[in-house]
Each structure stands twice: as structure tokens, then as C-alpha cells.
Amino acid sequence: MANSRKDHKGRKLREGESWRKDGRYSYRYTDIRSGKRLTVYAKDLPELREKEKQIAKDLEDNILTDGAIKKLTLNKLFERYMSTRELKESTRANYLKTWENRVKDEIGNIKVVQILPSHIKSFYSKLSKAGYAYSTIKFINNMIYPALEMAVDDDIIRKNPAKFSISDYGRQAEERIALTVLQQEKMLEFVKNNQVYNTYYPMLRIMLGTGVRCGELIGLTWEDVDVRTKAVSIDHQLIYKDLGDGYKFHISTPKTDSGIRTIPMTSDVQRAFEEQKKLNFMLQKGKDVEIDGYKGFIFMAKSGRPLMPSAINNILYNIVDAYNKKEVQIAKTEHRNAELLPKVSAHIMRHTACTRMAEKRIDVKVLQYIMGHAHIDVTMDVYNHVSEMSRIESEITRLENVAIS
Template sequence: MAKALPRGVREKNGSYEARAVVNGIRINLYGTDLNELMEEFEKAKENARDTLDYRKTRITLNEWFEEWFSEVKQHRVKETSIAPMKNNFKRTFGFYIGSMKLKDIKPLDVQRALNAMEQNQVSHSAMREALGRLRECLDFALGNQLIKVNPCLIVEVPWTFKQSKEEIALTQEEQDNFLSEMEDSWYKEMFYFMCLTGVRVGELGGMKWSDIDFKKKVVHVRRSLSCSYYNGEKRMMLVTPKTVNSIREIPFLGEMEEILKAQKKKQNKLKEELGSRWRSTDDLKDLVFTTGMGSPCVRYVVEKEIKKALKRMSEKEGVLAVQENREPREIRDFHPHSLRHTFATRCFEKKMEPKVVQRLMGHSSISITLNIYTHVLDNIMEEEIKKFGVAKTQTPEEYYNEEIRRARISAMSHC
């Protein structure tokens, strides 16, 4: 009777094959001498066990996060999200406890790191994002037997009450003054477009002429311009919008058609003048709004132009105030997203239905539209409430009897 082969070993065509998986490491060896093969097989299994023991005792949080992220996480997210996610970890847990060995991290260490972030004014949203990603990362370490328990499970982001920062919406007068200030600017049409569509800055930067339908008089929002830094290199690319609802059509409103035709004419003229100096790559060509040299309009460009305009407006107001012997009027500061908020405010002021505004804005939920812009309703709430009336319509006789009853109660209360 043939001698039974050791576990994991089989004979095939006069040679032997030894196979095993130890601590997630696959071992597959071949040989014609069974004794030599078994000796090599046992060494390989021992090395695999030692590898896990080494990793358990030596690997740091930063080392494990990098391995987990490159092997697991980055294959599940958009390419444009990779750099922001890594940067978030690097300036949060990577900075505070990243050098600690994975096996030594306790819940108290994680909590102390969060408390330190709080003291250093790291935003709560950044802290929550980092904690969620750390939980996910350490869950994977747990599944790979590198730790016995996830230290994040009983940890919470420090809670402090902070009054929510109200979004700024320009009044109609402020909007008019700002657009007047941009009248001679290369970016005039761009800011008119933002006020007439409420698009996000990324959507503005990713807008192509192929998205403009002059025949049907609609603007198609189909993509967004993403700008990030990866390994120290600036990267710009066109990506899908924020949510499914972000893909939408916005009809030409106000002077939209006139503005877009003016932009097209102005841009074509400058392209011809600059020739080869016009900055346009194959993947970022045909953009509706660019800098004066053809580069994409990223957030920084929009913010810079707003700040420059506000500075000029403030200086002009200061001079005018001196001439008129009065205090200068406040020129409120605002950022690019404020123009999106302003567009929604104009819509509500024109009594557009919330569902219509939701579709124009590309919000994923009607609650977002209402929660962000409810302050617009404050000015008209009293008049709107009056429209509701009563729960039950009264006949003249019922109304008369009710008034008599109220009069009697009032009289008795004064007796």
C-alpha cells in the first residue's frame, strides 16, 4: 500500500506539488524529491507565519493606511478623490498617531488625537471624515489579523455648539452693482452666467460649447472640472457631476442668449489673435469660460476676480462717501458659491415653485433646497400665511354666531 502523502502535498506525473495558504500568503512549490520539497515547504510556511508576526508587532498606522489605501480604497473611489482623501488622513490621524505601531493604538489614543484636532481648529466635518476612514482602514486590519479589536468603535468626534454660518445671498441691488463693476472685465459674461444659472464653480469650469443648445435655448450640465494636487503635481480633469441630479438642463433665463453669443464672439476673436499661445489641451478644449489665455476657469480664478472687484467697489464707495460727507456703505464680502445661493434667492423672490428650483439647482433632495433657502421666505411668510384661510369655511350665520359668542366671553371676563 502506497504511503499517504503529507497534508497539502500531491503527486503528479512523477513529481510532487505542495500547496498551502498561511496568513493570506499563497505557497505553491514543486519538486521530484519529497523530503527536500517538505523541508522547503515547512520553511516557507514558517516564513509566512513569521511575516504576520512581524507585521503584527512592527507595522505603523501610516504604513498600514498606505497599504490599505493603495490596495483597497483607491479602487473604489473616483480618481479625483484620491488626493483629497490622502491629504485628509495625513493632516489628521496621520499627523497625530501615524507613527504609532498598529498593535499599540487604543481608543484613548484615537480620542486624544481628535481632541488635539479640536484644539487646533480642524473642522468637525474633516474630523468626522477622517474618523470614518480610520474605522474602515482598521476594520480591514482586523480582518487580516493585525489587530484584535478596532479602537475606533467607541470614539466620537468632540461636540461643541457652533452657530451655523449663514450663506450669503446678494440683494438685487448688490447683484446689479457687482455686475456693473464687471462690465469692462474679461469675465463679465462668466459672472452673468453664474447669476442666471446658479451652477457650481466646477460645473462652470467644465461647461463646453457643445453643452449650449441655442436652438432649444437650454444649457446642459453634464460634467464638472476637478482641480487637485497629486504627488505635488497640479491635475485638472473633467469628471461626472456631484450627483445624478446634478446632470440637468437649465433653460435660457433673462439675457442668457445675448451673454453667451457675446462670450463666443469675444473668445473666438482672442483665439485668433493669440494663435498658438492660446492654452488649450485636447481634453480641456471647447470650454465656454476660460482665462484670457485659454486656461480653464478653476475656483481660484473666480475667487480672485470677485476679490478684485470688491476691492475696487470698496475704494470707489470710500471716495464717494468723502465727497458726500457721509459714512461709507458696507460692501459685503462673498465667495463664488454665494452667486449660486443668490440665483436660488432670485428664483424664490419670483415665486418659483420649490420643486422647480430644486431641478434648476441640481439638488438631490427637495429638503436641501428648502433647508438652505428658507430664509428667503421670511420676508413673504406673513402674506403667504394669509392665503391659507381657515380649516372650515363658515357660512354668514355661523360667522355671526361665532362673533356673538366671542363678545359674550369677552364681556364676562371683564365682570
């Protein structure tokens, strides 16, 4: 390397600058944060001095200029971020799987120092056009944003390129509408008298009477149910995920700390549990299966294993399909429009349970506790909707009573 303070064109070189025999230029400096001696290269002097300006600005702003840091990709940054998080095993598995499937090969290989807001916006726009819901994009953003925020805190980048509103992206989730009282009654009556689905009658009453989440329902064991004191204890849930040992059932803590609760039984729920126990005895279900130390599961498949989370929804979908087919046939013979049931999922059942309790004017804080809602605003959304519908019905009734002159 030439030691002259001038290049081959006779231009004076500054301190740290050199002209190399291969025709390139270099600049050596010390990163004051790491103490390392570093070198950058350029094909000509103007390019080198642009790099020097950026280095000077980085050093002034305490931004790390280490070459290894500059090569850090979003994927590697996410790995570093995840190593700082204390998460439930199931939550960590969910984060890693989503990153692997949705982010890793899309923008994960971009160097952190090169990521622009436009990169992330384009990525979210692509997800949105592919039909992903806003909630899914928000979940992904909740991984990308804090990882990049950590890079800001570590002086790798000046500002977070994911710091913008994501409200414009993603398909809005369909509004979850509870079953009406009449729809609920029709569905239960149909299941009760149907030879194919009547074994699920107690389970549906328990779902509607307790408002438990799907994972909490399938994780219930007979030790969790005290028919004598009429109480259901919720302190775990059953999940079916790959936590590094292949897809299988695992016991997990409830979704939130608020999910740990004791739900009082109504008399109908008490009877439903008693009926379920008789059914299990008749069908010889739930004798020997043990998962993470838990056994005596209440709701079992024909295989003898606990019901899968997806199985609950499939049962509900099949019930509604069977009901609607029968209703269409009856409506044709009676020359009227069929009154069909809407699509019902485990979450709709939970939302319906919450709505029925709100309609009974249960204290909102009590309802929040029973439902295991972490935030009161979730409970209040149901309460406000019920109150609004009640006011509308009241006003319509008042109008009907007004004499028309």
C-alpha cells in the same frame, strides 16, 4: 531552552510556558484563526501570565493574535482600507493627500491594537486648536473611522476607538449668506461699467442665472451650450489637481450623480453666453486648448488656458474690493455711511442663484435638479430660510400698517 516544567525558582510551569536560559519566559500557542504557532515573551512569570490571559480572551473572542497583525499601524490599515474602495481618481487623490499632510505623521504610526479613543480625541483637539474647521475634521474622521471599522470586522480589534461624536471639535463654518437683490444689482452694475472688470460681466450673469459650481463653470465648453434650445448641459467639471502626474487640469465627473443635468437658460443667460462668445472672438481666446479630449472652453485666462478654480474666487474678491473702495469714497463726499458689499466667493454666487430661484417659488424638486443637489434637505435649507425671511418682512409690513393710537 529549558525543557523542565519548573522555572529556576522551582515554580511549576503550565502547558506552553518555558523558562529560558537568558532569564526570560516564553509562551507558545496556536492561533486558531490562522493556524500559526506563535510565541510571546516576558521578563518574568507574572507578566507572561498577564499576556496569556489577553491571548485567551482574544482567542475566545475570535480576535487575531498574529504578531504581524499586532504590528499593523494605522497608516498600513488605511492603505488596506483604500485598496477596498472604488473612488473617482480625483477623490482618491484628495483622500491620500489629506492623509499624507494631516494624519500620517500625527497618529498614523500608532499600532492599531494600541489606539485608544483618547489618542483620536487628542488628535482632533489639536486640529481644532490649530483653527481647522469642523468640516475638515469630519472629512479626516470619515477616513479614520471606516478604516478602524474594517479592523473590527476583520477581528483585529474588538471595538472602534473612533466611535464617538466629533461635534465638539473644529471651528464652525461661517454661515453662507446670499447677496441681497440690491447687493446683486449693485455688484453687476459696477462690473458692467468698470473698464477693468467689465469682461467678467457675462460670466457673473451666467453664474447667477444657472447656479453652476465653480468646477462646472470653468469646464463649460461651447458644445455644452445650446443657445437655440436655451439649455446648458452639465456632465463634467474641470479640476486642477495632482493625480499622480503633477498639478494640472483634468476633466472629472460632477461632484455627485445628481450633478449630471440640463439647466434651462433664461433670456438673460442666453444673452450673456452670446456676449461671452463675442468677447472670446475679440480676445482670441479658447482656440487650441484641449484637456482630456475636451476643447472650446468658454471661460479663459489671458494665457489661453481655462480659468483656474482659485482665479474665479480671486476675480470676485478683487471686484468686491474695488467696489467697496469706490463706495467709501462716494459715501465720504455724500456724508453718509458706506454700504459695502460682503466678501463674495464662487460658492456665494451659487448660493445667491439658488436663493433668487427660491424667492421666485420654483418647485423645490425642480430647484434641487437645477442645482444638482444630491439631497433635498440642502435645497430645503434655502427654501426654509427664504420662507422665514418672507414671513418676517410680511409681519413687519403689517405692523407698519397698524395705526398707532
